[in-house]
Amino acid sequence: MNICVYGASSNDIDKSYIYAVEQLGALMAERKHTLVFGAGGQGLMGAVARGVSSKNGHIIGVTPSFFDVDGILYEGDMELIKTNTMRERKQIMEDNSDAFIMVPGGVGTYEEFFEILTLKQLGRHGKAIVIFNINGFFNELLNMMKETADQGFMSSATNEIYIVMNNATEILDYIEKYTPEIGKVFKF
Numbered sequence: 001m002n003i004c005v006y007g008a009s010s011n012d013i014d015k016s017y018i019y020a021v022e023q024l025g026a027l028m029a030e031r032k033h034t035l036v037f038g039a040g041g042q043g044l045m046g047a048v049a050r051g052v053s054s055k056n057g058h059i060i061g062v063t064p065s066f067f068d069v070d071g072i073l074y075e076g077d078m079e080l081i082k083t084n085t086m087r088e089r090k091q092i093m094e095d096n097s098d099a100f101i102m103v104p105g106g107v108g109t110y111e112e113f114f115e116i117l118t119l120k121q122l123g124r125h126g127k128a129i130v131i132f133n134i135n136g137f138f139n140e141l142l143n144m145m146k147e148t149a150d151q152g153f154m155s156s157a158t159n160e161i162y163i164v165m166n167n168a169t170e171i172l173d174y175i176e177k178y179t180p181e182i183g184k185v186f187k188f
Contacts, residue, residue, distance in 0.1 A: 002060070003028060003175065004036040004097035006112040007044030008105035018047045020134045021103050024168040025051020031172055032057075036097045038089065039063035041074040044103050049074045062092045090115060099128040099175045104137040120161050126181035129162040130171050138164065 007021060025048040028035060035052045038045055039061030052059050059078035064086055067073060073080075083089045090112060102113040119125055131138050142164060149156040165171045 001098045001175070002034045002036050002096055004093050004100045005045075005048045005103060006038070006100065006105060006109045007048065007103035008109060009038075009040045009043040009045050010106065011042050011046075013043065013104070014135075017044060017104055017134055017137070020132075020168070021047040022051035022054070024048060024101070024103070024132065024171070025053075025057070026055050027168050027172060028052055029055035029057025031176075033172070034058040034060060036060045036062065036093055038093070039067070039073050039078070039080060041072065044105060046074055048103070049076060049078065053077065060096060062089050062096075064089050094119070094125070097127065099130070099178065101130045101132055101171060101175075102138075103132045104134055110141075117158070117162060121158055128175050128178040128180075130174065131162060131164045132168070132171060133164050133166045136166075 005024070008017070021044045025035060029052045035048060035057065037048060037059070040046060041049070049059055049061070053076045059074075059076070060081065061074060061078045062081045062083065063073060065082050065084060068082065081092055083092060094116065100116050102109060117129060120127070120129060133139070145159055148154050149159055163174060165174065
């Protein structure tokens with residue numbers, strides 16, 4: 001199974017996040033899953049790739065050509081797909097993935113997550129979406145999502161089309177058992 005991981009490109013984060021995401025990557029490879037990611041070598045993107053590589057797993061990196069400068073891309077063994085734009089990058093990542101995991105990150109990570117969530121809500125895909133809530137990082141985001149539904153700006157059904165977990169083994173168990181809901185449009 002191809003699993004897309006969205007996450008931070010920054011190294012200026014607590015090492016507990018890096019360790020948890022490296023472990024996720026290693027477990028993905030042990031369970032014969034392919035990593036699809038933004039091809040970054042730093043932060044949590046680099047961590048998940050190192051984890052997959054540590055167990056000789058397969059990696060598909062997708063990057064816009066303008067990121068191909070020293071120190072940006074993961075330097076380990078991976079199948080590298082270059083795009084012209086960030087939009088094209090996201091489309092290729094979506095098309096090549098069977099499930100999505102958001103690990104802690106910044107605005108780019110949020111943007112990727114919210115696009116894939118919106119597309120699922122609109123019935124454009126039925127793939128699993130998981131938030132890996134390491135150290136409670138996403139608690140405030142989850143509160144905002146609940147408040148958004150509570151105030152009527154979105155349906156509470158939106159908060160039911162992704163799952164929040166804090167254990168890598170349980171995340172992969174969930175993804176492996178997940179049945180896609182093809183073409184279902186969720187109330188919004």
